[in-house]
Amino acid sequence: MEEKEIKVIHPTDVEPVIxxxxxxVIPSVSRLYANSDRIWLAWVYFDPKGSHDWxxxxxxxxxFFVVSGEIDFYYKQNGQIVxxxxxDGDAAFVPMGLEHKWxxxxxxxxxxxxxxxxxxxxxx
Numbered sequence: 001m002e003e004k005e006i007k008v009i010h011p012t013d014v015e016p017v018i019x020x021x022x023x024x025v026i027p028s029v030s031r032l033y034a035n036s037d038r039i040w041l042a043w044v045y046f047d048p049k050g051s052h053d054w055x056x057x058x059x060x061x062x063x064f065f066v067v068s069g070e071i072d073f074y075y076k077q078n079g080q081i082v083x084x085x086x087x088d089g090d091a092a093f094v095p096m097g098l099e100h101k102w103x104x105x106x107x108x109x110x111x112x113x114x115x116x117x118x119x120x121x122x123x124x
Contacts, residue, residue, distance in 0.1 A: 072080025
């Protein structure tokens with residue numbers, strides 16, 4: 001069994017992942033930065049009107065926590081589109097396979113996103 005090391009990761013030590021429509025992710029705990037394959041953890045920022053299109057995670061669950069700001073979380077359930085607005089302190093759990101998207105309604109958002117197990121992309 002490979003011995004794991006304690007890692008301290010500072011945001012300035014990592015390469016941000018910039019999204020196409022007003023968002024960025026700064027990975028912290030990942031395969032690349034912490035030699036972790038069980039969990040992936042990152043800061044996430046959405047500019048006003050920033051969004052992330054419909055997508056599904058086929059190999060991991062996702063948790064999203066709002067540190068500050070506001071974001072609309074859309075997901076598909078029983079053939080319907082459901083919208084939830086998340087604000088300071090709110091969290092969402094996105095189970096593997098759930099089709100969803102994120103859209104910022106106007107306030108800058110700072111959040112934390114976690115995926116388990118760690119995905120193969122985005123700052124691995």
